[in-house]
Amino acid sequence: MLNASIENIQPLYKSATLPFFLSAVEKFSTESLPLLLQETNNLHYSQLLLLKITNLLVLKYQFLHRHEHLLARPFGLLVDPSNSCPLRCPGCLHNTYFRQHKNIIDWPDGLLSLDTFKLFLKQYAPYALYMHFFNWGEPLLNKNTPQFIKMAKGFCLDTVLSSNLNVKFNADDLVHSGLDFLIMSVDGATQETYQRYRQGGDLELVISNIKKLVAAKKKYNMQSPRLLWQFLTFEHNVSEIPLAKEMAQNLGVDVITFNEPYDVSWGDPSLAADNKHLEKTIFSEYTPDTQNVARTIESIESNSSHIEKCYNQNWHTADGKDNSPLTVTHGNRCPWLYKNLVMDALGRILPCCYVPEKSDKYDYIFSTVTPTNHQDHFNTDCFIEARKKIIGSQTTGAPYHDEKIPYCMDCNNRKVANIDTDNFSKYFNKYNSAHSFKPLLSETSINLLANWSN
Ligand code: SF4
Numbered sequence: 001m002l003n004a005s006i007e008n009i010q011p012l013y014k015s016a017t018l019p020f021f022l023s024a025v026e027k028f029s030t031e032s033l034p035l036l037l038q039e040t041n042n043l044h045y046s047q048l049l050l051l052k053i054t055n056l057l058v059l060k061y062q063f064l065h066r067h068e069h070l071l072a073r074p075f076g077l078l079v080d081p082s083n084s085c086p087l088r089c090p091g092c093l094h095n096t097y098f099r100q101h102k103n104i105i106d107w108p109d110g111l112l113s114l115d116t117f118k119l120f121l122k123q124y125a126p127y128a129l130y131m132h133f134f135n136w137g138e139p140l141l142n143k144n145t146p147q148f149i150k151m152a153k154g155f156c157l158d159t160v161l162s163s164n165l166n167v168k169f170n171a172d173d174l175v176h177s178g179l180d181f182l183i184m185s186v187d188g189a190t191q192e193t194y195q196r197y198r199q200g201g202d203l204e205l206v207i208s209n210i211k212k213l214v215a216a217k218k219k220y221n222m223q224s225p226r227l228l229w230q231f232l233t234f235e236h237n238v239s240e241i242p243l244a245k246e247m248a249q250n251l252g253v254d255v256i257t258f259n260e261p262y263d264v265s266w267g268d269p270s271l272a273a274d275n276k277h278l279e280k281t282i283f284s285e286y287t288p289d290t291q292n293v294a295r296t297i298e299s300i301e302s303n304s305s306h307i308e309k310c311y312n313q314n315w316h317t318a319d320g321k322d323n324s325p326l327t328v329t330h331g332n333r334c335p336w337l338y339k340n341l342v343m344d345a346l347g348r349i350l351p352c353c354y355v356p357e358k359s360d361k362y363d364y365i366f367s368t369v370t371p372t373n374h375q376d377h378f379n380t381d382c383f384i385e386a387r388k389k390i391i392g393s394q395t396t397g398a399p400y401h402d403e404k405i406p407y408c409m410d411c412n413n414r415k416v417a418n419i420d421t422d423n424f425s426k427y428f429n430k431y432n433s434a435h436s437f438k439p440l441l442s443e444t445s446i447n448l449l450a451n452w453s454n
């Protein structure tokens, strides 16, 4: 029934006005709830899933029509628990050069507070599918990171963390948080090679942390987090690929991938990327961790009243601003301005994962999450002006905060929409598998939700 309804909505993307489209989505949501409830026997879980699906339907409509002001929320959330990092990788804003020239990059040290995280979570997590806990810092420097993950799971978010593992942390807490995926950045199998890129890194500490994580997974009998060893391939380290594979297998890592790094020669001219050894070895096939999924579903009860409130909110009345459909264009697009929201450890909202620079001309910070800032951070003047520019509509050209313009105004990186079909599929199928009911969404439905091309 869900699938048939999603398929029926598709023709409306081209023909319907926004009010008509929203009515169809609301009808879909109301009619689907009792049917989903029969399958899941869990009201708030059903409401949450429908909230995420309806949000995707509306978001796709608003992207295809290049709306400037959005009723829908982002489906992917990126959060930095820490702005700091103990390492100095040459291609990163934490490298030695930027540490010595603090007037170039606008990236103050700091750790994300629980209060700021809660504000962000409440506003966006009910609608989103995943949260990535990394951007430009080492997330495990923040002792609250396992708590952040637990809270995100309370809204059924898939959680991914990327770490260099050069920190002492409580592996039991991290595993028990319900984290789904852990990317471990280890680009070498001996200390000498490893530290060429991961400057200041200690491979012995990394290996001991991997052992603790594997032991914690055994202790709690958990398949998650799935442990992914990510090895960036440079000319100086590819000779250690066989040894790294052997070590990963012996340690109990699930997957090792050999990926080409982006160009870091500007940070260290002696480092040359290698693209001839890209490969992936899977030591254990991915299967959803049904125990973790069951715990996740249980944990959403702590947010039941908020979920209910969001589910019952009428899309029509979510905002009074005019959003009449524009002609669908094949022109410029930047999906970042629709699909993601990025917050650093200081609560600063960025348009994407670009490094904010200190600039008199450009504004890289589109909003800041604070207890007194009640605006929708996804619809600030900066976001709206940036979306206007991308679709080629008239911008005011007026400077915003501190006489600056949003960085997007002059950014040329506006790629074809690449929406995460695989992630959508993994997300919805994982929750099906935990309940052994029929797949919630068919492959066709998932493709319809994820295909934003026009
Ligand atoms: S580990 Fe990551 S955040 Fe830290 S310096 Fe290296 S690239 Fe930057």
Ligand code: SF4
Pocket (backbone or CB within 6 Å): 334, 336, 337, 351, 352, 353, 354, 386, 407, 408, 411, 412, 413, 414
């Ligand atoms: S237009 Fe450029 S700066 Fe703006 S969100 Fe897209 S990629 Fe980032």
